[in-house]
Amino acid sequence: MSEAKILDAALRLLDQGGPVAASVRRIAAEVGVAPNAIYTYFPDKAAVLRALAERLLGGVDHDVFADPEQHWGVRVEALALELRATLTAHPGAVGLLVGGPLDGPSSMALNERLLQLFADAGLGPAAAAQASYLLMVYVFGSVSREVAGVHEGGPLPPEPERAAARRAELSTVPVDRFPLTAAAAVTMAGSTSTEQYLWGLRRILVGLSAVAGPDGDDGSSGAVAR
Amino acid sequence: MSEAKILDAALRLLDQGGPVAASVRRIAAEVGVAPNAIYTYFPDKAAVLRALAERLLGGVDHDVFADPEQHWGVRVEALALELRATLTAHPGAVGLLVGGPLDGPSSMALNERLLQLFADAGLGPAAAAQASYLLMVYVFGSVSREVAGVHEGGPLPPEPERAAARRAELSTVPVDRFPLTAAAAVTMAGSTSTEQYLWGLRRILVGLSAVAGPDGDDGSSGAVAR
DNA sequence: ACAAACTTTGGACGCTGTACAGCCACGGTG
DNA sequence: CACCGTGGCTGTACAGCGTCCAAAGTTTGT
Numbered sequence: 001m002s003e004a005k006i007l008d009a010a011l012r013l014l015d016q017g018g019p020v021a022a023s024v025r026r027i028a029a030e031v032g033v034a035p036n037a038i039y040t041y042f043p044d045k046a047a048v049l050r051a052l053a054e055r056l057l058g059g060v061d062h063d064v065f066a067d068p069e070q071h072w073g074v075r076v077e078a079l080a081l082e083l084r085a086t087l088t089a090h091p092g093a094v095g096l097l098v099g100g101p102l103d104g105p106s107s108m109a110l111n112e113r114l115l116q117l118f119a120d121a122g123l124g125p126a127a128a129a130q131a132s133y134l135l136m137v138y139v140f141g142s143v144s145r146e147v148a149g150v151h152e153g154g155p156l157p158p159e160p161e162r163a164a165a166r167r168a169e170l171s172t173v174p175v176d177r178f179p180l181t182a183a184a185a186v187t188m189a190g191s192t193s194t195e196q197y198l199w200g201l202r203r204i205l206v207g208l209s210a211v212a213g214p215d216g217d218d219g220s221s222g223a224v225a226r
Numbered sequence: 227m228s229e230a231k232i233l234d235a236a237l238r239l240l241d242q243g244g245p246v247a248a249s250v251r252r253i254a255a256e257v258g259v260a261p262n263a264i265y266t267y268f269p270d271k272a273a274v275l276r277a278l279a280e281r282l283l284g285g286v287d288h289d290v291f292a293d294p295e296q297h298w299g300v301r302v303e304a305l306a307l308e309l310r311a312t313l314t315a316h317p318g319a320v321g322l323l324v325g326g327p328l329d330g331p332s333s334m335a336l337n338e339r340l341l342q343l344f345a346d347a348g349l350g351p352a353a354a355a356q357a358s359y360l361l362m363v364y365v366f367g368s369v370s371r372e373v374a375g376v377h378e379g380g381p382l383p384p385e386p387e388r389a390a391a392r393r394a395e396l397s398t399v400p401v402d403r404f405p406l407t408a409a410a411a412v413t414m415a416g417s418t419s420t421e422q423y424l425w426g427l428r429r430i431l432v433g434l435s436a437v438a439g440p441d442g443d444d445g446s447s448g449a450v451a452r
Numbered sequence: 453a454c455a456a457a458c459t460t461t462g463g464a465c466g467c468t469g470t471a472c473a474g475c476c477a478c479g480g481t482g
Numbered sequence: 483c484a485c486c487g488t489g490g491c492t493g494t495a496c497a498g499c500g501t502c503c504a505a506a507g508t509t510t511g512t
Contacts, residue, residue, distance in 0.1 A: 101375045108404045115406035129410035134426035141367020149327045178334045180341035184355030200360035207433030
């Protein structure tokens with residue numbers, strides 16, 4: 001019996017049964033122990049879930065993206081993709097990441113890497129801090145919206161089926177009242193969620209590269225360009 | 227007795243006690259009725275919360291931003307600020323918005339307006355759809371992260387106290403292991419969350435304006451600029 | 453072999469969302 | 483006016499939840 005075994009069981013239940021399945025009693029049963037035994041290793045259920053979130057974030061190997069030879073934008077993009085892959089692999093656990101404060105060591109290591117990347121891009125400390133916050137918000141928010149609606153567990157279905165689901169759903173949009181929304185739904189159904197993710201990510205990177213430069217401008221002045 | 231009274235009570239409890247306080251029994255007690263009476267008007271608890279989310283989104287008056295005289299970027303920014311204000315006014319309810327699928331009429335009306343704004347900006351239908359998705363992700367994700375950690379109810383404390391809390395928290399960052407993160411925390415503590423929100427929002431708008439133009443390019447080609 | 457420390461357990465408390473059967477006050481029809 | 487059907491509401495109940503307490507069991511140190 002150990003913290004690791006408990007987290008294993010919790011993740012297993014979360015993966016196949018969603019958040020509702022990850023109860024203290026079920027976790028304990030999965031480990032083969034009485035419910036209360038959990039409280040020997042964690043003060044309460046929230047601590048278990050926090051630890052699990054930390055473990056998942058720790059699984060993102062971001063040392064790969066340290067190589068300063070490559071362009072910073074490419075490295076940020078690769079890291080964002082890696083992070084998304086890690087999160088979507090466990091849809092039921094995504095809620096743990098967006099709900100909590102993300103102040104564990106793995107979260108900080110990830111943030112540190114991101115800050116390093118933006119420093120490489122020529123952003124000053126203030127701009128890098130804001131940029132890393134922006135990117136985190138986008139990555140987590142995007143994945144969160146993507147898995148929203150997968151109420152009861154199971155992994156994310158493969159992309160073809162998800163596209164079909166989107167197509168079926170768009171017929172419920174009242175075309176006469178929301179013509180643009182209906183058209184947008186058709187458009188969105190025509191591309192994979194990875195493409196959509198990358199599109200937004202690249203807009204953000206473009207917006208960031210506009211403040212990147214040797215002067216270290218923090219880009220706080222003025223409204224949108226033009 | 228009516229749907230409206232139930233939603234009133236639910237929102238009241240959500241505001242002062244957070245998500246945990248919004249139980250069916252508590253809502254019923256607040257209305258002055260037996261718990262089961264709720265099920266006369268809503269099939270289950272989730273339906274109550276969905277309806278409440280819809281009502282909140284319906285409270286965002288976006289007709290104001292239809293005026294095509296003003297620059298599209300200014301109008302998007304104003305809408306994003308209005309939306310954020312609506313959400314942060316009820317921190318306990320933010321979770322309802324990021325969890326659900328956002329397919330109600332108010333959500334669609336909001337999306338429709340956003341699509342219109344991006345069409346005004348010169349984005350083609352595909353790019354407008356992606357842009358609106360990107361903006362929604364940012365707004366909801368940003369607010370969600372902002373209210374994360376306000377576990378037990380109550381309104382968001384005023385900005386000075388939040389800044390103080392951030393400052394107190396940053397002393398827990400191990401400076402030797404995460405120097406950039408520590409520095410970033412100091413930086414973030416020096417600006418209000420509204421400023422941070424606007425900073426990211428403007429990076430996104432800059433990134434979007436790069437694909438805005440008479441050609442209606444969908445901006446899908448190539449990696450980040452440079 | 454004894455004691456101390458730690459782990460695990462059975463049982464319980466108060467809470468949750470929700471189903472079933474019955475009550476009660478109302479509207480339309482004789 | 484009397485009647486009866488209908489629909490909102492209630493009392494009760496069930497299974498499950500997170501968590502605490504006291505007792506039991508197990509391991510460790512001497």
